[in-house]
Amino acid sequence: MNLFTIIKNQQEYWLVDQIKKDGIPKEEYLQQLLQILEEWDHLEIGYLSLLMDERFENWLLQKKFCKISSIAEYTRKLDNLPEIDDQIVWHSLSEGLLDDAEYGKLYDLCRLGSANKNTKQPMDQVMNSLKNELGPEWRDHCYYFTKDDALTGISIPHIEIRTEDEGRLFYFGVVPHLRGQGIGEKIHKISLMLLKKFLANYYVGSTDVNNSYMIKIFEKNGCELRDRKGIYKIVRSKP
The missing domain is CATH 3.40.630.30 (Gcn5-related N-acetyltransferase (GNAT))
Structure with a gap:
């Protein structure tokens, strides 16, 4: 099950967006994100931009992410x-x-x-x-x-x-x-x-x-x- 969408721009950057789904444990999101990060680093992509629920923020900051801002999503x-x-x-x-x-x-x-x-x-x-x-x-x-x-x-x-x-x-x-x-x-x-x-x-x-x-x-x-x-x-x- 894909829990993130990824837009890949050659070697310059990846844009990753969390897909929020009910009943998915926090650990499952983190495990899949770790796999994405490992591939991103292995392929030597310039940077990765991530949209993710702010309840993961402490974990992300520990992984050397920096916070840019917060977005509101409308439909x-x-x-x-x-x-x-x-x-x-x-x-x-x-x-x-x-x-x-x-x-x-x-x-x-x-x-x-x-x-x-x-x-x-x-x-x-x-x-x-x-x-x-x-x-x-x-x-x-x-x-x-x-x-x-x-x-x-x-x-x-x-x-x-x-x-x-x-x-x-x-x-x-x-x-x-x-x-x-x-x-x-x-x-x-x-x-x-x-x-x-x-x-x-x-x-x-x-x-x-x-x-x-x-x-x-x-x-x-x-x-x-x-x-x-x-x-x-x-x-x-x-x-």
């Missing part, structure tokens, strides 16, 4: 979706109206001033992650949004790896000068609709517990708090 079934704002226009990168480099610049702009405390990767790594994790048709999932022909933000809806109907947003963001004007809520609504078109039945989103802006968007669009996890990171020791 919503993708039926009875709210009406979208017809003033917001969206396009996918695959339409060819924006090239990859321009999309990368817009993505980077949307990251400025984020309340999320996770370490930001260089944009070339982010774009490579998109290609690796979303597959050959990755541009079909990369959306950008405009209002009155001005770029307002981006969203990257997709089906979570190893699931058939769990909708996620690889990233969601609004350009800095338009934040606090309701644009984020409108783009998020459209993103939920796009997830449904990708055949997702429900949505799971997460953000830093201190990101009140994103939490308000979740709540306004009918999402409910599902869980809370710590973000932990370990870097492989150099020989």
